[in-house]
Amino acid sequence: MRWDSLWINGHAATMSPAGVVRDAAVAVVGGCIAWIGPRAEMPPGTAAEEHDLDGRWLTPGLIDAHTHLVFGGNRAAEFEMRLEGASYEEIARAGGGIVSTVTATRAADAETLAALAAPRLERLLAEGVTVVEVKSGYGLDLASERAMLRAARLLGERHPVTVRTTGLAAHALPPEFAGRADAYIDLVCDEILPVLAAEGLVDAVDAFCERIAFTPEQTARVFDAARRLGLPMKLHADQLSDGGGAALAARYGGLSADHLEHTSEDGVRAMAAAGTVAMLLPGAFYLLRETKLPPVELFRRHGVPMAVATDCNPGTSPAVSLLLMLNMACTLFRLTPAEALAGVTRHAAQALGMQATHGSLEVGKAADFAAWDIGRPAELCYWLGLNPCALVVRAGRVVRGG
Numbered sequence: 262m263r264w265d266s267l268w269i270n271g272h273a274a275t276m277s278p279a280g281v282v283r284d285a286a287v288a289v290v291g292g293c294i295a296w297i298g299p300r301a302e303m304p305p306g307t308a309a310e311e312h313d314l315d316g317r318w319l320t321p322g323l324i325d326a327h328t329h330l331v332f333g334g335n336r337a338a339e340f341e342m343r344l345e346g347a348s349y350e351e352i353a354r355a356g357g358g359i360v361s362t363v364t365a366t367r368a369a370d371a372e373t374l375a376a377l378a379a380p381r382l383e384r385l386l387a388e389g390v391t392v393v394e395v396k397s398g399y400g401l402d403l404a405s406e407r408a409m410l411r412a413a414r415l416l417g418e419r420h421p422v423t424v425r426t427t428g429l430a431a432h433a434l435p436p437e438f439a440g441r442a443d444a445y446i447d448l449v450c451d452e453i454l455p456v457l458a459a460e461g462l463v464d465a466v467d468a469f470c471e472r473i474a475f476t477p478e479q480t481a482r483v484f485d486a487a488r489r490l491g492l493p494m495k496l497h498a499d500q501l502s503d504g505g506g507a508a509l510a511a512r513y514g515g516l517s518a519d520h521l522e523h524t525s526e527d528g529v530r531a532m533a534a535a536g537t538v539a540m541l542l543p544g545a546f547y548l549l550r551e552t553k554l555p556p557v558e559l560f561r562r563h564g565v566p567m568a569v570a571t572d573c574n575p576g577t578s579p580a581v582s583l584l585l586m587l588n589m590a591c592t593l594f595r596l597t598p599a600e601a602l603a604g605v606t607r608h609a610a611q612a613l614g615m616q617a618t619h620g621s622l623e624v625g626k627a628a629d630f631a632a633w634d635i636g637r638p639a640e641l642c643y644w645l646g647l648n649p650c651a652l653v654v655r656a657g658r659v660v661r662g663g
């Protein structure tokens with residue numbers, strides 16, 4: 262065999278059915294994994310480049326499958342108000358919250374938005390992230406939603422990361438539509454989503470189904486539009502109340518239902534039947550000082566795959582560390598470290614519909630991986646603010662460290 266590169270002398274947490282491979286070898290051809298397994302069983306071959314991992318651990322490149330990374334301004338003032346007693350819902354109803362970010366985002370063009378998001382993205386990438394999902398949803402009109410999604414595409418061109426975009430025009434009611442939510446949903450379904458889809462700017466469609474956002478009926482109309490456009494769906498569901506969002510996402514065959522603190526067992530059952538991933542977002546739970554935990558035990562019992570993401574956004578989760586979310590998923594939500602790691606690899610890939618090519622170290626998948634200075638995989642969930650990432654490889658190329 263003739264390989265482009267060969268990686269030896271490390272241990273691999275493959276996140277595939279092969280599990281942990283000690284003293285592993287990984288051979289790469291054309292940006293994909295051509296062979297992986299115990300070094301002792303490696304077929305004979307030569308590599309153009311050989312890399313010694315020095316006993317480090319390899320994982321698949323991490324995947325942050327739910328972010329609102331692109332936005333203008335920030336909401337530190339609102340953070341202060343909340344500490345003085347105002348609730349997230351009260352601030353939203355008083356015209357603050359998401360709408361204040363909309364004002365700042367509308368004032369920026371795609372270039373500016375990409376420049377504002379770049380340092381946040383770089384923090385994620387420094388922790389071994391190789392795929393990131395980025396939502397729109399702070400533009401809430403065609404031009405500004407387009408600018409956000411263009412900014413996301415620009416980030417994917419300028420940084421060593423695969424960007425998946427999600428059209429979240431149904432995130433909040435723009436002020437100019439006050440009292441006319443159905444008319445705004447018409448605009449989303451008849452104009453914003455079709456135009457952005459035709460321009461190749463959206464890979465999936467999301468909505469915020471919640472008392473302070475859109476009803477299940479309005480959400481269903483957005484999903485019908487997504488279906489007509491052939492786009493996969495995800496949903497901000499049951500974050501602040503049980504609105505039946507998880508079951509709604511499942512009914513449409515959604516890739517994921519996200520947040521889910523208030524999801525009922527019926528919702529969990531529907532997700533299991535539909536193969537919808539439970540996207541857990543401990544950063545928002547933490548920042549909002551929520552007390553209602555997502556039904557993790559029910560997800561386990563019904564075999565619903567759990568993913569974990571930053572939900573990086575200026576209001577409820579100004580988080581730029583996926584490793585910190587691993588810790589919070591374990592500490593706050595009681596995931597095991599193995600579940601949390603699956604949540605940012607295999608199950609995160611599934612939540613983006615990318616499981617055929619990403620999320621585990623397996624032959625034929627993208628050679629996206631990170632090497633870590635750790636003694637065991639659980640250490641990735643353990644530290645608060647220590648980044649043991651030594652090396653990042655994307656599509657077979659070293660993009661960090663090395």
Ligand code: DI6
Binds near residue numbers: 359572
């Ligand atoms: N749920 C969230 O946690 C974010 N969006 C959503 O639908 C928060 C967005 C924000 O407050 O800016």
Ligand code: FE
Binds near residue numbers: 327328329497572574
């Ligand atoms: Fe979100």
